[in-house]
Amino acid sequence: MEFANGRLVRVGTVLTGIASVFLPLAALACPVCFAAEERQLWAYLGTAVLLSLLPFLLFGGIVLWVRWEGQRFSRTGASEPASRQMSRAENISLP
Numbered sequence: 001m002e003f004a005n006g007r008l009v010r011v012g013t014v015l016t017g018i019a020s021v022f023l024p025l026a027a028l029a030c031p032v033c034f035a036a037e038e039r040q041l042w043a044y045l046g047t048a049v050l051l052s053l054l055p056f057l058l059f060g061g062i063v064l065w066v067r068w069e070g071q072r073f074s075r076t077g078a079s080e081p082a083s084r085q086m087s088r089a090e091n092i093s094l095p
Helices: 007-025 038-076 082-091
Strands: none
Touching: none
């Protein structure tokens, strides 16, 4: 995208300046302020715990999925995943 004599850059700069002046007025709550109501404190702490555990839960889910797939392949005696077998079957052209 070409910048028409820097006009797009100037418009973006002005809009960013206006947003930085007026948007903080809408966000009057302090997310790390523990002087808030107890309900808000528990919501903040719960969210912090959830976001802290999320990477471990995702990694654990991936490990479990790989383990289950490995066990399924060893039980069926398949030499490769079913998705590869399907893609090879689709590539076969009939005369």
